[in-house]
Amino acid sequence: MAMTGSDLVAAFPRQLVNDVRAVLAVMPEARIAPASPFPVYMGDEAVAIPYRIYQDELPADVVCSLTVVQQAILHCLYSRHCDGLVRQRHLERIASSDELWVVPFVVQLAGEYVLEILESIQHGLSDLPSKRSAQRMAYGDFIARNPGFFARTERRVVSYWSCYYRWKFPTFGTYPGCHLLELLRAAAIDRTGVPWPRHTPPD
Template structure:
């Protein structure tokens, strides 16, 4: 399915401009990724972006403030896992509600270095945004948990003998606990 971008009103113009800039060097067609609610508004992210890493880095480096953070969030949808990790490292400490879906989505992916980064460095300030996001998107959280469980079962069971010790599941459990406590 072809990607239909949608973002909260406050960031929609910036997101559309960034996506347009990213897709000018697109190497493949953009497909629909995840859709979530964010403070009552729809956010729809691409499955993957296939622009060149250099073009993406240049776009990020020329952006400032929230535009840069949004470009980094979109960079977590890049086809290259190293680029996704680099983008995550640069925005993980940002306290914006619209960063939460991009961070949570990565917990349901297969790159263990990214999962461990999220599990070990998610700042306390961001935790409330993650809990709010989890409360608003129970189906997305369940799907992310299913994906994380599947990757644990296929690739990481030997390293993490118990599912409950797998970093993605630990992080999702912590988010769920905070969401239920509030």
């Protein structure tokens, strides 16, 4: 199902609605409507994040005219861009954030096929291994509230490894995506205090 541009407001919590609208006001017209939203919970609030957007990127001076929060919203949206290089550039601006509304954009990218994006996520989530870090708490909370979404992400990581990267990483345990999933799973265990189901190969 396609989204309209105004539907992009639904990708963020209601408290950000004015900031999201300010960002959308400066984004260029999309060539194609945003595609296939996926629903997740941020805290107790349901949002619908676009699978892909098709707007051209903004000039640097326009980006700089936005507030810090608005720039983060912009980078979240462009992390869903149809061009993988654009997704990676904008991901790198938000991956280190511990804002709960950023988390699903990052986790969704963990389940996509570009190895360099996985490496950028791991670099940005440098605090994820640290117990009680804000980053670990934010990701643990998100996964605890979205177990089905995380299970699908795990399966996608395995599928892309098997299809594109098994030649380079003969066992799943050596694949960067495996290490990232282990960290995310550990964050969920910390958050819930219970073992977390695994949807990946044993090694």
